Amino acid sequence: MTAAAESRSTGDFPLDREHAVTLDSTDPLAPLRARFLTHRAEDDRPRPIYLDGNSLGRPTAGTVSRLAHVAEQEWGQGLVRSWSHWIDLGARVGDLIGEHLLGAAAGQVVISDSTTVNLYKLAAAAIDARPGRRVIVTDDDNFPTDRYVLEGLAARHDLELRLLPTDIDAGLGLDALRAAVGPDTALVCLSHVAYRSGALLDMGAVNRIVHDAGALVLWDLCHAAGAVPVELDATAADLAVGCSYKYLNGGPGAPAFLYVRHDLQESLRQPIWGWFGRRDQFAMGQGYDPAPGLGSFLSGTPPILPIAATEEGVRVLAEAGIDRLRAKGALLTSYLIVLADAWLPELRLATPREPARRGSHVTLAHPDAWRITQALIERANVIPDYRTPDRLRLGPAPICTSFVDVWDAMDRLRGILRTRAYEDFPATPTRVT
Amino acid sequence: MTAAAESRSTGDFPLDREHAVTLDSTDPLAPLRARFLTHRAEDDRPRPIYLDGNSLGRPTAGTVSRLAHVAEQEWGQGLVRSWSHWIDLGARVGDLIGEHLLGAAAGQVVISDSTTVNLYKLAAAAIDARPGRRVIVTDDDNFPTDRYVLEGLAARHDLELRLLPTDIDAGLGLDALRAAVGPDTALVCLSHVAYRSGALLDMGAVNRIVHDAGALVLWDLCHAAGAVPVELDATAADLAVGCSYKYLNGGPGAPAFLYVRHDLQESLRQPIWGWFGRRDQFAMGQGYDPAPGLGSFLSGTPPILPIAATEEGVRVLAEAGIDRLRAKGALLTSYLIVLADAWLPELRLATPREPARRGSHVTLAHPDAWRITQALIERANVIPDYRTPDRLRLGPAPICTSFVDVWDAMDRLRGILRTRAYEDFPATPTRVT
Numbered sequence: 057m058t059a060a061a062e063s064r065s066t067g068d069f070p071l072d073r074e075h076a077v078t079l080d081s082t083d084p085l086a087p088l089r090a091r092f093l094t095h096r097a098e099d100d101r102p103r104p105i106y107l108d109g110n111s112l113g114r115p116t117a118g119t120v121s122r123l124a125h126v127a128e129q130e131w132g133q134g135l136v137r138s139w140s141h142w143i144d145l146g147a148r149v150g151d152l153i154g155e156h157l158l159g160a161a162a163g164q165v166v167i168s169d170s171t172t173v174n175l176y177k178l179a180a181a182a183i184d185a186r187p188g189r190r191v192i193v194t195d196d197d198n199f200p201t202d203r204y205v206l207e208g209l210a211a212r213h214d215l216e217l218r219l220l221p222t223d224i225d226a227g228l229g230l231d232a233l234r235a236a237v238g239p240d241t242a243l244v245c246l247s248h249v250a251y252r253s254g255a256l257l258d259m260g261a262v263n264r265i266v267h268d269a270g271a272l273v274l275w276d277l278c279h280a281a282g283a284v285p286v287e288l289d290a291t292a293a294d295l296a297v298g299c300s301y302k303y304l305n306g307g308p309g310a311p312a313f314l315y316v317r318h319d320l321q322e323s324l325r326q327p328i329w330g331w332f333g334r335r336d337q338f339a340m341g342q343g344y345d346p347a348p349g350l351g352s353f354l355s356g357t358p359p360i361l362p363i364a365a366t367e368e369g370v371r372v373l374a375e376a377g378i379d380r381l382r383a384k385g386a387l388l389t390s391y392l393i394v395l396a397d398a399w400l401p402e403l404r405l406a407t408p409r410e411p412a413r414r415g416s417h418v419t420l421a422h423p424d425a426w427r428i429t430q431a432l433i434e435r436a437n438v439i440p441d442y443r444t445p446d447r448l449r450l451g452p453a454p455i456c457t458s459f460v461d462v463w464d465a466m467d468r469l470r471g472i473l474r475t476r477a478y479e480d481f482p483a484t485p486t487r488v489t
Numbered sequence: 490m491t492a493a494a495e496s497r498s499t500g501d502f503p504l505d506r507e508h509a510v511t512l513d514s515t516d517p518l519a520p521l522r523a524r525f526l527t528h529r530a531e532d533d534r535p536r537p538i539y540l541d542g543n544s545l546g547r548p549t550a551g552t553v554s555r556l557a558h559v560a561e562q563e564w565g566q567g568l569v570r571s572w573s574h575w576i577d578l579g580a581r582v583g584d585l586i587g588e589h590l591l592g593a594a595a596g597q598v599v600i601s602d603s604t605t606v607n608l609y610k611l612a613a614a615a616i617d618a619r620p621g622r623r624v625i626v627t628d629d630d631n632f633p634t635d636r637y638v639l640e641g642l643a644a645r646h647d648l649e650l651r652l653l654p655t656d657i658d659a660g661l662g663l664d665a666l667r668a669a670v671g672p673d674t675a676l677v678c679l680s681h682v683a684y685r686s687g688a689l690l691d692m693g694a695v696n697r698i699v700h701d702a703g704a705l706v707l708w709d710l711c712h713a714a715g716a717v718p719v720e721l722d723a724t725a726a727d728l729a730v731g732c733s734y735k736y737l738n739g740g741p742g743a744p745a746f747l748y749v750r751h752d753l754q755e756s757l758r759q760p761i762w763g764w765f766g767r768r769d770q771f772a773m774g775q776g777y778d779p780a781p782g783l784g785s786f787l788s789g790t791p792p793i794l795p796i797a798a799t800e801e802g803v804r805v806l807a808e809a810g811i812d813r814l815r816a817k818g819a820l821l822t823s824y825l826i827v828l829a830d831a832w833l834p835e836l837r838l839a840t841p842r843e844p845a846r847r848g849s850h851v852t853l854a855h856p857d858a859w860r861i862t863q864a865l866i867e868r869a870n871v872i873p874d875y876r877t878p879d880r881l882r883l884g885p886a887p888i889c890t891s892f893v894d895v896w897d898a899m900d901r902l903r904g905i906l907r908t909r910a911y912e913d914f915p916a917t918p919t920r921v922t
Binding site: 096119120123128130131135137140171176204207299308309339342355357358361365 | 519526529541544545547548552553556557560561563564565566568569570571572575602603604605609629632633634636637638640641642645652693736740741743744745760761762763764765766767769770771772773774775776779788789790791792793794795796798831872874876877896918
């Protein structure tokens with residue numbers, strides 16, 4: 057099909073591909089796309105389009121060079137001496153993330169373990185800090201690892217895990233939260249941006265509700281960091297964790313960051329006592345004596361290669377600026393929704409329509425979402441994500457997705473739907489672990 | 490000084506440099522040294538010699554290529570699709586380590602989190618599996634992170650942590666262990682090779698003592714894996730963790746492996762419940778349902794880059810074979826001790842003299858060990874390690890250290906001692922975290 061022939065218009069948005077080209081030409085972040093590793097084109101396939109930056113971000117050329125430098129020079133030549141530089145790399149990258157993406161002053165963010173382990177450490181510390189309070193609150197659509205970590209802690213500490221029923225399209229309502237939180241609540245753990253719908257919670261409002269009840273709040277920022285401005289300090293958040301391998305482009309399984317507000321650092325104690333969390337680590341003395349400040353939230357030796365990659369990814373985001381990233385993310389997703397409205401009536405929008413109420417990904421529901429996802433990947437060279445039960449998740453990363461990417465991807469998607477090209481694919485997910 | 494002029498002989502070992510050359514010429518592992526990244530020589534400095542492979546191992550050229558491949562191709566081009574390959578990378582590398590280095594049949598070893606976090610998970614699981622038993626046993630010279638992790642768990646579970654007094658030169662005695670372990674013991678956690686002295690514990694004998702008391706044993710293999718043959722299955726060990734960045738050459742902070750014996754996998758439950766440990770992970774369902782087998786011991790998303798690097802490092806060790814690595818390690822350390830005996834009477838051997846009772850590193854005591862370490866690095870371009878309180882630790886890695894490396898290093902060390910070149914350096918460690 058040709059673009060012009062297929063275009064219609066809806067509201068203020070012209071739907072032809074030329075308009076996408078125009079949007080790209082006025083995009084102040086467009087020059088930064090060239091930093092990223094080029095997608096290699098294949099002769100017999102359409103240009104590859106990546107719409108899963110919210111699951112695994114992309115490397116820049118600088119990331120690849122940095123990794124080579126760390127491996128060949130710092131590790132290969134510097135050897136163990138390089139620990140003088142590496143020892144606080146996680147803190148330096150944490151501060152970079154805090155300053156540019158999380159609204160957190162220095163000394164409150166550090167790269168530590170996986171998101172899961174970081175969640176465990178901070179949730180356990182929070183529970184201990186609220187003795188006698190028997191309830192942990194989260195929502196039943198929170199990311200699975202959050203729910204499982206909290207379930208494990210609740211079981212061990214004989215607490216109740218209160219899973220708030222959540223509209224999986226619209227996200228958790230504040231009234232439901234307000235009703236669920238009270239004097240028995242030790243901890244509330246929520247995602248700032250919902251992993252499936254992209255629904256954005258009002259951090260300030262949630263913090264007030266939780267603090268009014270005397271509880272602590274732990275934010276999962278995995279789908280928020282690098283996509284929307286986060287104001288941890290200004291909203292008086294207590295604790296947070298977040299992923300380095302999504303919008304931060306730190307690479308597969310890069311370890312996660314954690315945030316502990318300054319005035320909580322001395323009173324909270326996380327349960328995994330290790331040598332990286334001990335005062336005067338290399339004295340190797342008897343007895344655990346927690347390091348001052350954020351140091352006590354570390355445990356073991358951190359993996360340097362992915363932390364270095366994360367630093368490269370974050371530097372490009374810092375250059376872009378979170379406000380411009382947010383503005384572009386809102387535009388990209390709005391554009392995607394306009395095209396979906398116009399072209400894909402058989403797909404239902406399962407993400408808040410109002411830009412201020414969502415992050416930077418859009419989810420569309422269709423009974424054949426799994427097959428459509430496979431067809432997009434195999435037939436159209438567009439990489440989205442499937443999410444249970446019937447969701448096609450499209451994550452345009454503001455830093456490296458163009459408006460033409462969105463237009464082309466949606467154009468190919470309508471082609472797949474029109475020709476029912478997805479019907480050749482198995483009806484149910486085959487990926488199991 | 491010239492080698493010939495300075496040489497003396499002691500017992501069966503000629504002490505001239507030519508003999509080191511001869512030893513290298515008959516070393517069956519010598520060809521594998523060429524796999525490692527070349528140390529770049531500097532015009533004005535002696536040839537660099539690395540004797541800290543027991544702290545941070547070295548990269549092979551294949552490791553550097555592999556990292557570039559993972560970054561550019563698997564991550565940069567394959568993007569999120571590469572998870573189909575990455576998802577069980579930690580299990581594949583775990584099996585490789587288990588088969589070639591740990592005497593562990595497949596399905597019992599997996600790369601997971603840091604050594605510290607793995608220790609925490611397995612120790613917590615073991616404590617839960619022995620309800621009513623109130624004592625955890627370790628030795629007071631165990632690696633700091635082991636002691637701290639156990640101290641934290643003991644505090645949380647209101648248990649006693651029994652720290653056995655240990656001779657920091659000779660290691661823990663079995664009689665002391667036998668006397669300390671009884672019907673109140675839940676868990677014994679010991680290092681197979683002591684981090685400071687290199688003393689090697691008899692794994693079979695320890696396992697029998699612990700099992701006779703009905704307790705579980707958790708081995709720290711950080712300084713053993715890749716240096717000495719470990720027979721986890723044959724000695725009926727219960728649990729183990731170990732480092733990927735020392736003899737396994739996985740790179741700075743590469744995540745650690747853990748071992749859980751087959752018949753314990755279903756009954757033991759680790760406390761950090763995460764999505765990588767759940768049955769049918771991508772169903773993302775409600776409620777934690779542990780994956781079968783070793784899977785339930787995973788928690789969060791593992792960092793792929795350092796696991797891939799570890800695979801490259803382990804492949805070279807597998808090619809060498811653990812028996813040849815052990816034989817060469819015993820020879821290298823014996824040779825080092827002979828030279829120390831002959832040349833360095835002012836340094837006291839702080840490692841068991843009998844090769845069968847030590848791993849692959851040798852520790853020498855001297856009141857000025859810190860200054861001597863600095864002088865070796867700065868003046869002689871030899872990289873050893875300092876350990877409290879007064880120890881110079883020399884770790885020739887069997888896979889990539891030559892006999893000439895040992896001879897030259899010891900020759901430079903005697904030069905530093907003779908000229909008292911270390912007296913210019915600060916008397917106490919300045920490295921603090």
